[in-house]
Amino acid sequence: MSDTTPNQPAPKKYTWNPLYDTPRDLIGHGPNPPHPHWPNNAKIALSFVINYEEGGEYSVLNGDAKSESYLTEASGALPRHESRNTNVESEYDFGARAGIWRLLRIFERANLHGTIYGVGLALDNNPAVAKECQRLGWEIASHGWRWIDYHSVPETQDRAEINRCIDLITAQTGQAPRGWYIGRLSPQSYSLLHQIYAERGLELLWLSDSYADDLPYYHPIPVGLHKTTTTNNTNGNDHASEPSSSPPPQPSLILPYSLDTNDFKFLMPNNWSSPDDFLHYLIAAFDELYAEGEAGSPKMMSVGLHARISGRAGRAGAVRRFVEYVGGKEGVWVATREEIGRHWRERYPWRGEGDG
Numbered sequence: 001m002s003d004t005t006p007n008q009p010a011p012k013k014y015t016w017n018p019l020y021d022t023p024r025d026l027i028g029h030g031p032n033p034p035h036p037h038w039p040n041n042a043k044i045a046l047s048f049v050i051n052y053e054e055g056g057e058y059s060v061l062n063g064d065a066k067s068e069s070y071l072t073e074a075s076g077a078l079p080r081h082e083s084r085n086t087n088v089e090s091e092y093d094f095g096a097r098a099g100i101w102r103l104l105r106i107f108e109r110a111n112l113h114g115t116i117y118g119v120g121l122a123l124d125n126n127p128a129v130a131k132e133c134q135r136l137g138w139e140i141a142s143h144g145w146r147w148i149d150y151h152s153v154p155e156t157q158d159r160a161e162i163n164r165c166i167d168l169i170t171a172q173t174g175q176a177p178r179g180w181y182i183g184r185l186s187p188q189s190y191s192l193l194h195q196i197y198a199e200r201g202l203e204l205l206w207l208s209d210s211y212a213d214d215l216p217y218y219h220p221i222p223v224g225l226h227k228t229t230t231t232n233n234t235n236g237n238d239h240a241s242e243p244s245s246s247p248p249p250q251p252s253l254i255l256p257y258s259l260d261t262n263d264f265k266f267l268m269p270n271n272w273s274s275p276d277d278f279l280h281y282l283i284a285a286f287d288e289l290y291a292e293g294e295a296g297s298p299k300m301m302s303v304g305l306h307a308r309i310s311g312r313a314g315r316a317g318a319v320r321r322f323v324e325y326v327g328g329k330e331g332v333w334v335a336t337r338e339e340i341g342r343h344w345r346e347r348y349p350w351r352g353e354g355d356g
Contacts, residue, residue, distance in 0.1 A: 019224030020191045025212075033215055036298050037347055042333035043293025044286070045300045045340050046326060048114030049181075049257070050103055050138075052129060052307055053147035054096035056119035060084055062146070068092065071267045071306070092308055096126050099311020106316060108136055110323045115337045117143035117181050120165035123172060130172040139336035140169055141208075142177040150186040158186050162196050178205040179337050181257060185209055191222050194249065206341035208257040214289065214299040216344040218251045225249060250350050255300070255337050261285050262304035266315065275318035282322045290329065300340065 038045050057068040060082065067085035069077055079085070107113060116133050118140050123130050130140055144150065145161035145168075153161075169177045182189050190209070197204040210219070226249065261282055265271035272278045282303060289299045303322070310319050326332050335343075 017187070017222075017224070019222055020188045022190075022220055022222055025219070028213055028217060029215060033297060034348060035296070036215060036300070036344065038298055038333045039343065040333065041331065043298050043331040044290050044333065045298070046286075046332055046334045047255070047300065047302045047337055047340060048107065048112065048305065048334065049117055049302060049337075050100070050114065050305050050307060051117045051143060051183075052095075052100060052122050053119045053143065054092040054094075054100075054122050054307060055125040056121035056145070056147040057088075057092055058148055059089065061089075062121070064148070071264055071309070073267065075267055075269055095306065095308030095311055096122070096129075099307035099309075100129055101132075102311045102313070102316050103305060103307060103319065104132060104136060104138075106320045106323060110327055112323065112327075112334050113137040113139075113336065114334070115139040115141050115179070117141055117183075118169065118177075119143045119147045120145035120161070120168045122147070124168055127172060130169070134173055137336075139179070139338045140173050140177065141179040141181065141337060142166070142169060143180075144182045144185075147183075149184040150182060150189055151184065153186055155186075155188050155192070158189060159192050159196065162189075162192055163200075166196070166200070166202070176200075176202045178203055179208065179255070179341065180204075180206075181208040183209070190252075191225060194221050194225055194252075198249065204252075205345075206253045206255045206337055208255050208302075208337065210254045210256050211259055212254070213256045214301075216253060216255050216300065216340065218350055219254050220251045221249055253341055253345060255341055255344075256302070258302040258304060261302060263306055263310045263315065264304065266309055275315050278315070279318040279321055282318075283325060286322075286326060290332075293331065 036045065056062075058064045058066055058079065059068060060066075061084065066079040066081045067083065068088050069079040072088050072091055074087075077088075113136055116129075116138050118130070120142065123140075133140055142165050145165045150158060166176050180193060190207070193204060193207070206216075259265075263272070263278060266278065272281075286301060289301050292299055305319060310316055326334070
């Protein structure tokens, strides 16, 4: 039986693209990972991340053909096509109007900060967020221009929106984002980030679209980027590629993120049903990694939060109690991802082929 109907084209067969694709690495650091030598001999590096997406989600008001249906309180609800879903809109509005401020207050009282994964359109709609985060010492990284699935987005749009996001965060903060977590990235997003940052002479310090490790690691860029350089004209269309005489570009520094120590599971079927579930899991993960650090093998831990999820009063207490818990431990380095990335690059600079 065919997988397609007579009026539906067959799916395009996958072929390896050297400009976009990179091989999987199932070896990693191996049984004896490097000692990260975190500052002050910390036993663990702890990265708090707030995903700020509100206003960048699917909506007909943003020119989309459907409403948002992912990560809402009504788990499993279907999107509305060519129509608004004002209930869902108001859930996202809560994150921008109230949730983000509640979370930032929790960390301000603890004198801690982390990294904002900022969706460009969301930051554009509420400039006070970037201003307050800068005041509190938070790093503002990029979470893409929109909180949508970029998998089937045309390359020209993908490229344009990466540039737009860089421009917006630069205008709001005075510097381009040094790190990215797109989340629902396209097959070409990874390659385009490297191309665009090289074209613009900007520093791309870290990427986090990976869940593959408990420590930072280097990942090669697509081999197609070693052989060609791509320039961009003012219309956003690529010129023909020309051979490059410059040295092969360095690989990406990956700071792995986490979907298990992440509040998004409150809005997934059969996951966190109470704040205590989330809190106990965070503590269990922290304790295990902290014990490994005490035994001489420190690691990194990421905690993923969302303004409209953990910013709710019923869940914010779990964040506050976890912050208090880790605050009572010695040897915990709470850092931005930029701080972690710079430390790793300084301690373990890339030395050439085969250096992971």
